[in-house]
Amino acid sequence: QKEVEQDPGPLSVPEGAIVSLNCTYSNSAFQYFMWYRQYSRKGPELLMYTYSSGNKEDGRFTAQVDKSSKYISLFIRDSQPSDSATYLCARESSGGYNKLIFGAGTRLAVHP
Amino acid sequence: GAGVSQSPSNKVTEKGKDVELRCDPISGHTALYWYRQSLGQGLEFLIYFQGNSAPDKSGLPSDRFSAERTGGSVSTLTIQRTQQEDSAVYLCASSQGLRGAETQYFGPGTRLLVL
Numbered sequence: 001q002k003e004v005e006q007d008p009g010p011l012s013v014p015e016g017a018i019v020s021l022n023c024t025y026s027n028s029a030f031q032y033f034m035w036y037r038q039y040s041r042k043g044p045e046l047l048m049y050t051y052s053s054g055n056k057e058d059g060r061f062t063a064q065v066d067k068s069s070k071y072i073s074l075f076i077r078d079s080q081p082s083d084s085a086t087y088l089c090a091r092e093s094s095g096g097y098n099k100l101i102f103g104a105g106t107r108l109a110v111h112p
Numbered sequence: 113g114a115g116v117s118q119s120p121s122n123k124v125t126e127k128g129k130d131v132e133l134r135c136d137p138i139s140g141h142t143a144l145y146w147y148r149q150s151l152g153q154g155l156e157f158l159i160y161f162q163g164n165s166a167p168d169k170s171g172l173p174s175d176r177f178s179a180e181r182t183g184g185s186v187s188t189l190t191i192q193r194t195q196q197e198d199s200a201v202y203l204c205a206s207s208q209g210l211r212g213a214e215t216q217y218f219g220p221g222t223r224l225l226v227l
Binding site: 043044049101 | 116143145147152153154155156157160168203205207213214215216217218219220221
């Protein structure tokens with residue numbers, strides 16, 4: 001079992017839809033989780049991070065961690081064509097906060 | 113300000129040749145990371161430099177891979193005797209190097225193709 005599992009998609013939605021992106025992880029000992037966004041032929045950029053359980057909101061984006069079910073989610077409200085990208089979830093590793101374990105990424109396409 | 117830069121953007125090489133990939137981190141960032149991203153795969157941690165400490169090389173897949181960081185700034189990832197399975201995007205990131213979790217800023221990557 002991979003340490004962080006993520007459905008690769010692709011996921012195609014119409015503009016304005018609510019998007020739900022999900023990851024599962026295998027080790028509940030870790031508390032720091034991140035979502036990165038990667039546009040085509042670019043490096044990933046940090047979108048949001050959460051620490052421990054609960055929700056964190058930033059504009060149209062909400063990150064949610066459910067430690068009991070080992071589930072990480074990213075919700076995008078009012079999705080825009082500019083949100084079309086690959087979304088990567090990540091968590092800290094036993095090597096420390098900055099040694100990250102990434103999921104494979106979910107490719108999202110928002111069409112006008 | 114300037115972000116993380118990497119060179120070359122693309123590299124095509126023949127199996128068995130050595131390649132060097134370069135990373136220029138954000139000025140003042142003491143932490144530097146190398147990752148590998150294969151097609152359809154997530155980022156795979158390779159190596160981590162923090163200041164003057166010994167690098168964490170635990171992610172390097174074989175002894176054909178090595179990296180150095182000169183003067184606490186520029187880093188070079190070297191792959192010796194390249195194999196076709198080395199084909200991937202090699203990403204470099206840097207961060208301030210403070211205690212605890214912090215944002216890693218990624219460069220655009222070097223796309224390596226081994227024929």
